Amino acid sequence: MSQTDPRIDAYIAQAAPFAQPILEHLRAVVHAACPQVEETIKWGMPSFVYGGKILCGMGAFKQHATFGFWQGASVVGASPERSREAMGQFGRLTRVGDLPGKRELSKLLKQAMALIDARGKKTAGRTAANKAPAGRTATSDVPASKTRAPKPPVVIPxxxxxxxxxxxxxxxxxxxxxxxxxxxxxxxxxxxxxxxxxxxxxxxxxxxxxxxxxxxxxxxxxx
Structure with missing residues (x-):
């Protein structure tokens, strides 16, 4: 296992006994499916980074553990029931058996990686398009699109x-x-x-x- 973070070792060691095998299993599956992944801690919980972007993350609470993809809806589809139960897309995890099988989970991880790769290619393409030759505007061939005014950012009281x-x-x-x-x-x-x-x-x-x-x-x- 490469690019590991000792802070995640400590996080797992401090987790409730029921959660430790869940976190260890998730960690192993992520590394097997994505050898390039890097570990880190984001918002106090273990996260896995691929291509400079957050791929997925996991966490442990008193009575359940969680796991989710950063682009969850695009990877596993919308699941309001599960997402309302707990963080992530797999609901409240109390045992390894609550997760999809290793093969299915690996497939989902590959899909999440592909999304990050595709986004990187689009960003590179936009960067190249913006470097237009003299006398031309970079956006001359791009049709105008309607944009909605974004909602104001959420401010914590x-x-x-x-x-x-x-x-x-x-x-x-x-x-x-x-x-x-x-x-x-x-x-x-x-x-x-x-x-x-x-x-x-x-x-x-x-x-x-x-x-x-x-x-x-x-x-x-x-x-």
């Missing part, structure tokens, strides 16, 4: 930021969320009418995020 300082797992979960998932928590807190309600929501949000839960996790239909 001061009281939530203060609570995150006391709970590293909640902070790491929030950082790993998509922008829309972050926005759901922030807007829920900001919509409180009374100070006590807001305080209660901050506490509840931190508790849920420490468990790897998104804002509307309890409305997911259970199978």
């Amino acid at each position: 001061d009281d939530l930021a203060a609570a995150f300082k006391k709970n590293a797992k909640a902070r790491a979960t929030y950082a790993a969320f998509s922008v829309s998932q972050q926005r759901e928590y922030v807007e829920w807190i900001e919509s409180a009418k009374r100070e006590q309600t807001r305080s209660d929501r901050v506490a509840q949000a931190v508790e849920w995020m420490a468990e790897g839960k998104i804002r509307n996790w309890k409305y997911v239909a259970k199978k």
Whole structure:
């Protein structure tokens, strides 16, 4: 196994006993499928980088572990039920058997790598196109397209930021969320009418995020 990070060794060693074999298994499968992968820690949790981009990541909580691809929807398709259960695309993992088989997981990893490679080629192509000859504009042959005004960035409220300082797992979960998932928590807190309600929501949000839960996790239909 190449390009390993001793911080991940320590992370796995400190994880709950049930989570350790899950994390070790995931780590081994990632390295077998992608020998070029590099390990690092992002937002307090183990992450795997390929081609300078985050390929996937994993994490361990009190009662479950998680695993997900950075471009999850493009790799495994949309799965609202699983994504609402916990971070990543595979729900709450309590044993290795909760994951797809090694062959299937390796196939998904190859797909994720291909997406990163394709994006790199597109970026290189745009860079070359922008270097247009004198007298021509780089975008002269590119049709104009309509663009939507982006939503304003999500700003963490001061009281939530203060609570995150006391709970590293909640902070790491929030950082790993998509922008829309972050926005759901922030807007829920900001919509409180009374100070006590807001305080209660901050506490509840931190508790849920420490468990790897998104804002509307309890409305997911259970199978």
